[in-house]
Amino acid sequence: MRAYRLISHESPPSIIDCEAPEPKHQELRLKIATCGLNFADLLMMKGTYQETPALPFTLGMEVAGIVDKVGAGVTGFNIGDRVAVFGGQGGLAEFGCFDAARAVKIPDSMGWTDAAALQIAYGTSHVALDHRARLQPDETLLVLGAAGGVGLTAVEIGKLMGATVVACARGADKLQAAKQAxxxxxxxxxxxxxxxxxxxxxxxxVVYDPVGGDQFTAAFRSCNPEARILTIGFASGDVPQIKANHLLVKNISVLGVYWGGYLSFRPEVLTGSLSQLMEWHSQGRITPHVSNILPMERAAEGMELLRTRKSTGKVVITIQDI
Structure with missing residues (x-):
């Protein structure tokens, strides 16, 4: 099979030919159709992500495909099932083995591109706004980085939850995407x-912040009493330092959100959220915004679109036709 693999943090990944993996106990092997790219992939390439795998490894955190083989002990899945998986790695390859507990079946109405684009971006925003911030219909939600992969989903879900949504992004084109969301x-x-x-x-x-830096500071200063600030990530490269005494003045809460972290201590939060998102998609209430669909040969170009923030919404890599 072909795989987009990182050998060294000092050199870029490349497509190599290698043996297809065999599923272990409680694993599914997928024939992969599509893989969604994420900012975390860039951090993994540098070795700075909190869960960077040991070298060498295949990039690609979220995938969609068909179950090709089933490992021992797997129940609830059969060969031929269409599934989406948050694997954390291994998605930019023609085949991949993933923990069955991380897989969800895809509705017949959902195409491969949407299945790869939905999990992390929509999952992060739904868990953040619903489970963490408890966003209410009469509240004002400020979304920073509102045209990015997670930002657009926060706009869309915030509106679905009945909030007044303020989108913050750079440039008219990106703001237009947020308006359409x-x-x-x-x-x-x-x-x-x-x-x-x-x-x-x-x-x-409520402030939804995947950016950090000066925008966090400005948003912090615009908070109402008892506001909640959701720290999603730091795309600006600047991790803000929060003065605890400033939190006291308006009784502000700062809430960290690491979507994948729930897999290790409360996986039901993610599975419940994904079930809700799949239902919304089937009802036509959410539609993943994918700005770029590229073949695996152009995966490096997709990563560069993320790095330079030239994409809006998601970048999805097509691995093979299924």
């Missing part, structure tokens, strides 16, 4: 003052 108000981070604009809108009750 349902944003009520738009802030151009490259030309407008986030704090001043939010003051006009009555302040933020």
């Amino acid at each position: 349902g944003a009520d108000h738009l802030i151009d981070a490259s030309t407008q003052d986030i704090r001043a604009e939010m003051k006009k809108l009555g302040g933020a009750d």
